Amino acid sequence: MKTISLEGQIAVVTGASRGIGRAIVEEFVQAGADVVIADLADIPQDLLDVVKQHGRRALPIKVDVSKVEDCNQLIDTTIAEFGKIDILVNNAGITRDALLMRMEEDAWDAVLAVNLKSVYACSRAAIKHMMKARSGVIINISSVAGIMGNAGQCNYAASKAGVIGFSKSLAREVAGRNVRVNCVAPGFIRSKMTDVLDEKVKQAVVAQIPLGRFGEVTDIAQAVLYLASPMAQYVTGAVLVVDGGMSM
Ligand SMILES: NC(=O)c1ccc[n+]([C@@H]2O[C@H](COP(=O)([O-])OP(=O)(O)OC[C@H]3O[C@@H](n4cnc5c(N)ncnc54)[C@H](O)[C@@H]3O)[C@@H](O)[C@H]2O)c1
Numbered sequence: 391m392k393t394i395s396l397e398g399q400i401a402v403v404t405g406a407s408r409g410i411g412r413a414i415v416e417e418f419v420q421a422g423a424d425v426v427i428a429d430l431a432d433i434p435q436d437l438l439d440v441v442k443q444h445g446r447r448a449l450p451i452k453v454d455v456s457k458v459e460d461c462n463q464l465i466d467t468t469i470a471e472f473g474k475i476d477i478l479v480n481n482a483g484i485t486r487d488a489l490l491m492r493m494e495e496d497a498w499d500a501v502l503a504v505n506l507k508s509v510y511a512c513s514r515a516a517i518k519h520m521m522k523a524r525s526g527v528i529i530n531i532s533s534v535a536g537i538m539g540n541a542g543q544c545n546y547a548a549s550k551a552g553v554i555g556f557s558k559s560l561a562r563e564v565a566g567r568n569v570r571v572n573c574v575a576p577g578f579i580r581s582k583m584t585d586v587l588d589e590k591v592k593q594a595v596v597a598q599i600p601l602g603r604f605g606e607v608t609d610i611a612q613a614v615l616y617l618a619s620p621m622a623q624y625v626t627g628a629v630l631v632v633d634g635g636m637s638m
Contacts, residue, residue, distance in 0.1 A: 405482025577633025
């Protein structure tokens, strides 16, 4: 069987203390990468233990990705500690749902800053190293909400649609230097982010999903692993939708 190897690669994953980000870290270390685990929250010891068990190195870094200075520092520290950055996964994200009539300015600003400005800031800091190395991969976690829209999520959907436009533009800018930029657009995935939905809403959502269930964090992490790996070496500017068929 052909296995995916990231042997010798250095990966930075934001929002990686739990949920989809944590699952991405676990896939990456199993494939042989060393990881920078960046999050606003503390990085749990059991995640660091998982990395160790695979014989890989983890560098936990506390960052607020909505702050450009923090993003610059994240990439600078990665370069100082590991000497390079091969893979950047912009995964950190938040929701502040409300119908537009009731959506206050701070809910708009917070979601756009964490979900979209962070992608600009981390990518800008990372690409100068990737372009110099003539190699690198950026994977941005969007959402089907950015493709289909979702009532109550004008801010979130705008940020996630923005991530797609950003990724395609950057993919065009850096392709000549062998740097690839892609998006993964998850549908409804079981995580803390979707735990808050009430049971009736969850049932209504499942009824819209041809595969008949919420996705698991590993469903997204495996898609990210593929895009990060040499198996996707001819893939750039793509949006890989992983949603159980919901948006087709
Ligand atoms: N769960 C889903 O159904 C779903 C669907 C589509 C897209 N997504 C996207 O996937 C990504 C991960 O979502 P999840 O479901 O794992 O959510 P989650 O809430 O479980 O995890 C998000 C992580 O981001 C971190 N984070 C939040 N703000 C941050 C900041 N300012 N700086 C640094 N870290 C910060 C949190 O501490 C947390 O660890 C998000 O971008 C989300 O929008 C999730």
